Amino acid sequence: GENVEQHPSTLSVQEGDSAVIKCTYSDSASNYFPWYKQELGKRPQLIIDIRSNVGEKKDQRIAVTLNKTAKHFSLHITETQPEDSAVYFCAASKGAQKLVFGQGTRLTINP
Amino acid sequence: KAGVTQTPRYLIKTRGQQVTLSCSPISGHRSVSWYQQTPGQGLQFLFEYFSETQRNKGNFPGRFSGRQFSNSRSEMNVSTLELGDSALYLCASSLTGEAFFGQGTRLTVV
Numbered sequence: 001g002e003n004v005e006q007h008p009s010t011l012s013v014q015e016g017d018s019a020v021i022k023c024t025y026s027d028s029a030s031n032y033f034p035w036y037k038q039e040l041g042k043r044p045q046l047i048i049d050i051r052s053n054v055g056e057k058k059d060q061r062i063a064v065t066l067n068k069t070a071k072h073f074s075l076h077i078t079e080t081q082p083e084d085s086a087v088y089f090c091a092a093s094k095g096a097q098k099l100v101f102g103q104g105t106r107l108t109i110n111p
Numbered sequence: 112k113a114g115v116t117q118t119p120r121y122l123i124k125t126r127g128q129q130v131t132l133s134c135s136p137i138s139g140h141r142s143v144s145w146y147q148q149t150p151g152q153g154l155q156f157l158f159e160y161f162s163e164t165q166r167n168k169g170n171f172p173g174r175f176s177g178r179q180f181s182n183s184r185s186e187m188n189v190s191t192l193e194l195g196d197s198a199l200y201l202c203a204s205s206l207t208g209e210a211f212f213g214q215g216t217r218l219t220v221v
């Protein structure tokens with residue numbers, strides 16, 4: 001079955017700097033790659049997603065890139081702000097019905 | 112539009128008991144998935160229902176079961192509870208692809 005590895009497990013950056021989180025997946029049939037942000041005590045919230053027919057997607061300060069050949073995808077957050085502090089999860093699936101998640105990255109933005 | 116609603120928010124049960132959790136999806140969403148979240152194992156897929164049929168299943172023992180009703184609401188049941196079942200149980204609903212999560216039910220088994 002699908003296996004998703006996520007790195008790093010913790011990441012600390014200065015406010016205003018960029019943050020990058022990377023994930024690799026094992027099943028070449030996976031075609032949907034969402035990213036979720038989970039603040040303490042809250043539900044995971046979908047922040048951006050990408051499908052296998054696209055190499056890059058951007059939404060304001062957030063971007064995701066996908067390399068199907070290497071089977072990895074990355075989340076890029078630019079101009080980080082304190083409210084970006086949270087745990088971020090990547091996931092992979094064939095469709096969105098059975099998401100396989102990475103172990104999560106705890107991102108801390110230092111003022 | 113109301114989001115995904117899960118009830119109850121918190122539960123405390125004793126080992127050996129059973130528990131039923133409920134999930135109401137976003138109106139119009141017919142796919143409901145369940146996930147278990149623990150500090151050690153992260154987010155793990157339990158099962159997914161679509162139009163009252165289980166379409167996908169994760170690697171959990173048979174003590175974990177679920178069902179979906181004609182109005183798309185879903186329930187999951189855990190029988191013979193074990194201490195290791197303590198977790199946040201999340202459901203997610205989906206229409207065309209993106210999965211939206213509820214607030215979860217935090218189950219504590221003592």
